[in-house]
Structure formats: structure tokens, C-alpha cells
Amino acid sequence: xxHTKNERENGMFPKDQMLSPLIDDGDFEASTDGGVxxxxxxxxxxxxxxxxxxVKKHGEGNWxxxxxxxxxxxxxKSCRLRWANHLRPNLKKGAFTQEEEQLIIELHAKMGNKWAxxxxxxxxxxxxxxxxxxxxxxxxxxxxxxxxxxPEVCVQALQESHHTSAVNDGAKGPHGILQNDSYEIPDVVFxxxxxxxxxxxxxxxxxxxxxxxxxxxxxxxxxxxxxxxxTIYCQKRLRGPTAFFPGYTGAVKSECPLFExxxxxxxxxAAQSFGASFPIGTDPAAKNSQSFGVFQGSHSLPNGNLSxxxxxxEAVKLELPSFQDPETDFGSWGTLSCSPPLLESVDAxxxxxxxxxxxxxDSLSPHNSGLLDAIFHESKTLSSxxxxxxxxxxxxxxxxxxTEGSDFNICKTAxxxxxxxxxxxxxxxxxxFSESISASGSSPDEPSSGETxxxxxxxxxxxxxxxxxxxxxxxxxxxxxxxxxxxxxSDWFExxxxxxxxxxxxxxxxxxxxxxxxxxEYKNMAAGTSFSSPEWDLGSCAWNDMPFVCPMPKLx
DNA sequence: AAGTCACTCAACCGCGTTGTA
DNA sequence: CTACAACGCGGTTGAGTGACT
Numbered sequence: 330x331x332h333t334k335n336e337r338e339n340g341m342f343p344k345d346q347m348l349s350p351l352i353d354d355g356d357f358e359a360s361t362d363g364g365v366x367x368x369x370x371x372x373x374x375x376x377x378x379x380x381x382x383x384v385k386k387h388g389e390g391n392w393x394x395x396x397x398x399x400x401x402x403x404x405x406k407s408c409r410l411r412w413a414n415h416l417r418p419n420l421k422k423g424a425f426t427q428e429e430e431q432l433i434i435e436l437h438a439k440m441g442n443k444w445a446x447x448x449x450x451x452x453x454x455x456x457x458x459x460x461x462x463x464x465x466x467x468x469x470x471x472x473x474x475x476x477x478x479x480p481e482v483c484v485q486a487l488q489e490s491h492h493t494s495a496v497n498d499g500a501k502g503p504h505g506i507l508q509n510d511s512y513e514i515p516d517v518v519f520x521x522x523x524x525x526x527x528x529x530x531x532x533x534x535x536x537x538x539x540x541x542x543x544x545x546x547x548x549x550x551x552x553x554x555x556x557x558x559x560t561i562y563c564q565k566r567l568r569g570p571t572a573f574f575p576g577y578t579g580a581v582k583s584e585c586p587l588f589e590x591x592x593x594x595x596x597x598x599a600a601q602s603f604g605a606s607f608p609i610g611t612d613p614a615a616k617n618s619q620s621f622g623v624f625q626g627s628h629s630l631p632n633g634n635l636s637x638x639x640x641x642x643e644a645v646k647l648e649l650p651s652f653q654d655p656e657t658d659f660g661s662w663g664t665l666s667c668s669p670p671l672l673e674s675v676d677a678x679x680x681x682x683x684x685x686x687x688x689x690x691d692s693l694s695p696h697n698s699g700l701l702d703a704i705f706h707e708s709k710t711l712s713s714x715x716x717x718x719x720x721x722x723x724x725x726x727x728x729x730x731x732t733e734g735s736d737f738n739i740c741k742t743a744x745x746x747x748x749x750x751x752x753x754x755x756x757x758x759x760x761x762f763s764e765s766i767s768a769s770g771s772s773p774d775e776p777s778s779g780e781t782x783x784x785x786x787x788x789x790x791x792x793x794x795x796x797x798x799x800x801x802x803x804x805x806x807x808x809x810x811x812x813x814x815x816x817x818x819s820d821w822f823e824x825x826x827x828x829x830x831x832x833x834x835x836x837x838x839x840x841x842x843x844x845x846x847x848x849x850e851y852k853n854m855a856a857g858t859s860f861s862s863p864e865w866d867l868g869s870c871a872w873n874d875m876p877f878v879c880p881m882p883k884l885x
Numbered sequence: 886a887a888g889t890c891a892c893t894c895a896a897c898c899g900c901g902t903t904g905t906a
Numbered sequence: 907c908t909a910c911a912a913c914g915c916g917g918t919t920g921a922g923t924g925a926c927t
Contacts, residue, residue, distance in 0.1 A: 371895070371921085393912070405912075410896070413914095445915055456915075461894060464917095468892085889927075897919075904912080 368402045372411050376401060380408055381416055389417075414455045421453030425462060433459055438482045 368376075383399045389412065392405030401408065414420075425433070429451055436447040444456035444463075451459065470477055 369897070391912080406898090406914095407896075409913075414895075442916065457895075460916075465892065465894095472891095887927100889925100891925080892923085893921100894923105895919100895921085898917085900915090900917105902912100902914075904910100906908105906910085 366402065367396070367404050367407075369407070372403075372415075376403065377411070377416055380411060384412060384416070410457075414457050419453055420455070425454075429454065430462075433462065434478060435482050435485070437463060438478050438485070 379399050379401045383395050392409040395401050395408045396403060432451060436450055440446055444460040447459050448454055448456040
């Protein structure tokens with residue numbers, strides 16, 4: 330490639346391009362003005378020279394005039410892109426330095442896919458360059474099952490999100506972020522989220538909340554699949570809907586206080602709003618094996634109830650990745666939801682950007698906020714599994730029993746503790762930090778995952794084994810010891826203690842972690858009560874009292 | 886040696902935003 | 907206020923290349 334590029338840049342045009350840099354037999358398309366065919370495809374050195382000369386004389390901008398004044402058969406867009414990415418002075422060439430890579434990671438954790446804004450922090454680098462780098466990195470790390478964000482970046486991003494939310498009360502518009510050079514979490518994302526309020530009936534009921542302060546930055550993400558990659562990888566080996574996230578919630582609840590409460594109310598309602606997998610129906614039997622698979626793999630609205638109706642559809646349509654249209658979203662995915670996810674389907678899902686719903690539904694918003702997005706999606710996934718088991722819960726610990734505090738530092742602890750092998754999804758979440766864990770001494774020589782399974786299984790099997798903080802702490806210690814990055818999540822699915830084809834053990838176990846609030850909510854829902862009904866108000870559903878361990882401003 | 890796969894990079898496309906007549 | 911053009915951004919695609927089987 331370099332060879333080819335150098336040839337071009339040195340004026341050694343391949344074949345016909347030697348004849349005329351302006352009019353060769355490259356790709357041409359009819360111009361919109363005057364019928365002049367504009368060239369497409371790679372730029373030649375001569376074209377570059379013309380463009381450089383033009384910019385020297387006229388300066389940047391007015392790109393459409395380039396073709397008219399210089400005779401360059403390129404559209405303005407193409408000229409601008411060529412100039413910005415290759416010709417403008419002070420462009421850095423070559424691979425990213427370590428410092429740059431680190432900065433990109435940090436910026437992405439804070440900004441998401443805001444390549445242009447990221448580029449502004451990397452002098453000499455272009456948004457395209459950064460974007461390509463990031464996408465490559467994502468693929469690489471997906472394959473390796475590695476986290477995208479180092480733990481320090483994760484914590485830092487969350488902390489800054491917290492600080493930002495404390496200062497800004499959601500009033501800042503999209504441009505506000507541009508007026509500030511800090512790495513604030515852009516409220517534009519939340520604006521977008523608000524725009525989808527019909528999709529999320531629980532958000533509009535919280536007027537005045539600075540959504541920036543929530544861990545939920547938005548509900549859709551194209552990075553989401555990146556974050557979830559370890560999970561999805563393990564899914565590839567699953568054979569049926571019931572195996573999607575068995576026992577996930579329980580494990581996560583115990584190991585990741587971060588998720589405690591966070592997803593319970595609002596996320597389940599989001600799931601319900603989408604008609605996803607949630608056992609809305611009155612048939613309790615339907616909420617077991619089917620619904621697990623349905624939710625996780627489905628974007629469907631099995632009951633045809635979109636909850637938010639037209640705006641939702643519109644949002645979905647607007648945000649759909651190019652490979653997907655709304656019909657496939659609600660159709661094919663729905664079909665998928667009703668049958669065991671074929672491996673091919675899962676593969677395709679992995680290879681492609683997430684459909685409009687991520688695993689559940691990304692129709693909420695496509696805008697990415699990077700790490701926080703990922704965290705939210707992860708937790709949302711957790712919530713679905715949890716709620717499915719909630720109706721089987723007879724004994725449950727209260728949220729306060731498990732959550733130890735609201736200090737934000739707990740986030741890091743929580744994540745670190747997530748690095749346990751029992752749940753592939755916990756692994757997924759914790760995989761964010763696996764790098765540092767590995768680097769900090771975890772080695773393959775440590776206790777095997779099998780041993781850990783045995784131990785942890787004792788903790789989870791009894792449904793009436795209410796987890797006390799003490800037990801939890803003990804579990805944490807064991808899990809920390811058993812933390813193994815070498816354990817594949819998929820292995821966990823097949824060997825893990827919570828995987829039970831009948832789901833009885835699993836459900837009972839998960840039920841242990843459900844709060845009373847949620848249990849009652851679930852009962853109401855099973856009885857046909859819709860949370861999206863006007864009567865329902867998240868505020869009464871312990872939103873305010875929700876002991877978020879994430880940055881969550883207390884409502885006035 | 887041939888085929889396949891993954892990676893990198895450049896460029897294009899669609900859409901939203903902004904500015905202006 | 908509206909329509910239109912220009913611009914900017916993010917997502918996607920395709921070509922070239924090297925590693926691997």
C-alpha cells in the first residue's frame with residue numbers, strides 16, 4: 330500500500346492516470362451542475378498540486394468553487410476531504426505515538442465517536458485517521474476479548490461525568506461543549522436522549538434532571554457492541570435462547586455494586602417499553618426460557634406494543650445503521666427472538682454494527698458516548714436477566730444490603746470486583762479492566778477457573794441463601810483470587826454454576842438479589858400493569874432514593 | 886504457489902447543521 | 907419564514923497489502 334501511495338504521490342500514476350491527472354478514465358459521475366463529469370476515487374499528485382495551489386491562492390473554504398476556478402474535476406466535498414486529511418500543512422504522518430493512543434482512548438471514553446472533536450485535541454491528526462485507528466482497535470480488541478478502556482480511563486470518565494453533572498444542570502445546549510475545552514460529557518447526547526422520551530417513558534417524568542449526571546449517557550451506541558464484545562463472543566457458542574444470560578444478574582449483582590439498582594427500575598421499563606422479552610404477558614411460563622432469549626437477542630416487539638408509538642419508530646428509522654431498515658429491525662429480529670439465535674445470526678450481529686437496538690434496542694439513540702454508553706448497555710442487559718427471575722423470588726435482599734455506599738470510588742472497586750469468572754457477562758463488564766488486572770499480577774498460574782466455579786457455586790445455588798454484605802465480601806475475595814482473564818466467557822456458559830437448562834436454580838439464585846420494590850413491580854407488571862402508563866412515575870419508584878453508585882445527582 | 890483472511894487507509898455517502906439570499 | 911447551498915461530521919465501503927494456511 331505504501332508502495333502504491335508513494336508512487337501516486339511521486340507522480341508515478343498507475344497506467345492511464347499518467348496521461349492526465351485531471352481527465353483520466355477513473356470513476357466519473359455526472360455532475361449536478363453543467364453536466365461535467367466529476368472524478369471519483371484516489372487522488373493523483375497532479376490533482377493534489379492543483380488543490381494545494383488553489384488553497385494557497387484562495388484559502389480554505391468555498392470548496393465547490395475549486396472545480397469551477399481550477400478545473401479540478403472533483404466535487405467540493407472531495408476537495409475539502411482531501412485537503413483536510415492529506416494536504417493541509419502540519420499534518421502528522423505515520424503511526425500514532427503511545428501518547429496519542431492513550432489520549433485517543435481517554436477522549437473516546439469521554440466523547441464517544443466524536444472524531445472531529447477528538448482530532449481537535451490531537452494536533453496534526455485528522456478525524457478520519459482517528460476514526461480508522463479506533464475502528465481497527467475495536468476489531469482487534471474484540472477478537473482478543475479485551476476491554477476497550479483501561480480501568481483508570483473508565484473511572485476517570487465517570488468521575489468527570491459526575492463533576493460535569495454537578496456543574497451543569499442539563500441546560501447547556503449542544504454548543505456548550507464547544508465553548509468549553511474540558512472533556513465534558515456532551516449534553517447533546519442527552520438532548521438526543523430527551524428527544525426519544527417517548528421511547529423512554531421514565532425519563533420525561535424526571536423534569537430538571539441533568540441527564541449528564543447519570544451514568545446513562547444515552548441508550549444507544551455503536552460502540553456498545555465493542556464493549557459487549559466479550560459477551561457476544563460467548564454467545565456465539567450458545568445453542569438456545571435460554572442460554573443467553575443465565576444467571577448473569579445474580580453474579581453481577583453480587584460482584585458489581587455498580588449495577589445495583591441502576592438498571593432495576595428504569596432499564597426494565599425501557600425493556601418493557603420496547604416490548605422486549607420482558608414477560609409482560611400474563612403467562613408466567615412465558616417469562617422463562619423464551620423471554621431470556623427474546624430479550625437479549627431480539628429487537629422485536631412481540632406484542633406489537635411499541636409503547637411510544639410513532640416517535641419511536643421515527644427514532645429507530647433515523648438512527649438505523651445503514652445495513653438495516655426498520656422492517657428488518659422489527660421483523661427479522663423479531664423472528665429471531667422467537668427461535669434460538671442461530672450462530673450465523675449472532676455472527677452477523679457481531680460483524681455488523683449493532684442493529685437499531687443493540688442487543689435489545691438501540692433505537693433509543695445512536696449517539697455514542699463511549700465508555701458510559703457501554704456501561705449503560707451492559708447494565709441494561711443485566712436488568713433484563715434479572716427481571717426475568719424476579720417473579721420467582723421469594724427471598725430477596727434489599728438494595729441496601731448489597732450496596733455499600735454511594736461514594737463514587739466504589740465504581741472502580743465494583744468494576745475490579747467484576748473480574749470474576751463465574752459469569753461471562755460479568756466477565757464482559759469487567760473485561761474493561763482485564764488489561765490492568767492482567768498487568769497487575771494475575772497470571773494463568775493462579776487458581777483455575779474450575780476451582781473458582783466450585784467455590785462460587787456454593788454461594789449461589791441456594792435460593793434462600795440471602796447474601797449478606799459479609800457473604801458478599803467473602804465472595805469478592807474469592808472471586809478476586811479466582812480472577813482469570815484466561816477464562817472464556819463461553820466456557821462459563823457451558824460449565825458455570827448458574828447455567829441450568831431448567832433455569833430453576835438460576836432463577837432462584839437471581840431472585841436472591843432482587844429488591845422488594847422490583848419484586849412488587851414485577852408482580853404488577855405480570856398482572857398486566859404497564860409501567861409506561863400515565864400512572865406510573867419513576868419518582869415513586871425509588872428513582873430519587875435509588876442509591877446510585879454512579880454519579881447520580883440527587884433530585885431537588 | 887495459490888487462496889484466504891485481516892488490516893490499514895483513503896475515499897465516498899448520507900445526513901444534519903449553518904449561513905445566506 | 908423559507909429555500910437553497912455550503913459545510914461538517916460520522917458511518918461505510920473498497921482497494922491494496924501482508925500474513926497465514
